[in-house]
Amino acid sequence: MAGVGQRGELLSAGYQGVVYKVAAGPEYPGTNYLIIKQPMGSLLVRWFRRKMIRREHSVYMRLAGIAGIPKCFGLRGGDQLLLEFIEGQPLKLSADELEDREQFFSGLLSLLQAAHRVGVAHADLKRKENILITSAGLPCLIDFGSAVTCDHGSGALRRWVFRLACQIDLNAWVKHKYLGRYAEISSADMPYYQPTFIERIARPVRRFWRKVTARQWRKARRRSHL
Numbered sequence: 218m219a220g221v222g223q224r225g226e227l228l229s230a231g232y233q234g235v236v237y238k239v240a241a242g243p244e245y246p247g248t249n250y251l252i253i254k255q256p257m258g259s260l261l262v263r264w265f266r267r268k269m270i271r272r273e274h275s276v277y278m279r280l281a282g283i284a285g286i287p288k289c290f291g292l293r294g295g296d297q298l299l300l301e302f303i304e305g306q307p308l309k310l311s312a313d314e315l316e317d318r319e320q321f322f323s324g325l326l327s328l329l330q331a332a333h334r335v336g337v338a339h340a341d342l343k344r345k346e347n348i349l350i351t352s353a354g355l356p357c358l359i360d361f362g363s364a365v366t367c368d369h370g371s372g373a374l375r376r377w378v379f380r381l382a383c384q385i386d387l388n389a390w391v392k393h394k395y396l397g398r399y400a401e402i403s404s405a406d407m408p409y410y411q412p413t414f415i416e417r418i419a420r421p422v423r424r425f426w427r428k429v430t431a432r433q434w435r436k437a438r439r440r441s442h443l
């Protein structure tokens with residue numbers, strides 16, 4: 218899904234819209250390239266995505282100044298989110314991809330805690346492509362389209378959902394740090410891992426679903442070999 222068009226390089230077309238990488242002019246200091254995230258689709262879909270992008274913009278405003286979060290250069294034309302391009306690779310989850318695993322994950326934990334302190338839970342960190350390893354080997358978080366926010370005026374329900382989302386972030390951190398090998402969690406990291414009821418329900422459902430789809434795939438393969 219990548220290509221180079223008039224608007225720059227198309228990096229992705231996801232549920233929120235399209236993401237382009239374009240050369241940044243001198244009006245955007247400190248970055249050679251910009252990321253542009255903008256809605257697309259039919260009228261209604263576009264309207265909804267526009268709202269999501271505006272919401273993501275407000276999340277970036279809250280996170281301004283935190284190292285490890287791309288700088289946000291605003292909302293152009295009301296629906297184009299402009300971000301600093303981060304030179305890096307998405308986390309792949311292979312044991313040898315990081316020079317210093319302990320240091321990377323300690324940095325990532327501090328980054329998550331800093332975001333939580335300003336009332337932002339990412340809530341989509343199980344997708345490892347939302348965690349980048351910068352060229353300097355440091356963690357960086359992107360894609361706040363599903364983030365949950367909270368502030369002093371938030372009601373009890375919102376605060377509860379926010380706490381849940383923060384815990385889901387921490388659980389994702391543990392999952393990635395230990396490559397899903399939960400039996401190996403150190404006693405120091407154990408307090409961070411508290412599967413929420415949603416995750417407890419989702420895990421067996423996911424496992425069951427994987428088994429069903431794998432069986433169907435095997436059946437289809439057998440049929441195609443007949």
Ligand SMILES: Nc1ncnc2c1ncn2[C@@H]1O[C@H](COP(=O)(O)OP(=O)(O)O)[C@@H](O)[C@H]1O
Pocket residue numbers: 228229230231232233234236252254287300301302303304346347359360361362
């Ligand atoms: N600030 C950024 N720096 C570098 N790459 C980015 C940045 N933002 C997005 N990307 C790239 O674009 C992809 C899609 O962006 P993302 O915000 O995750 O959109 P989506 O909502 O479609 O998942 C990411 O997986 C990443 O490869």
Ligand SMILES: [Mg+2]
Pocket residue numbers: 231346347360
């Ligand atoms: Mg994403």
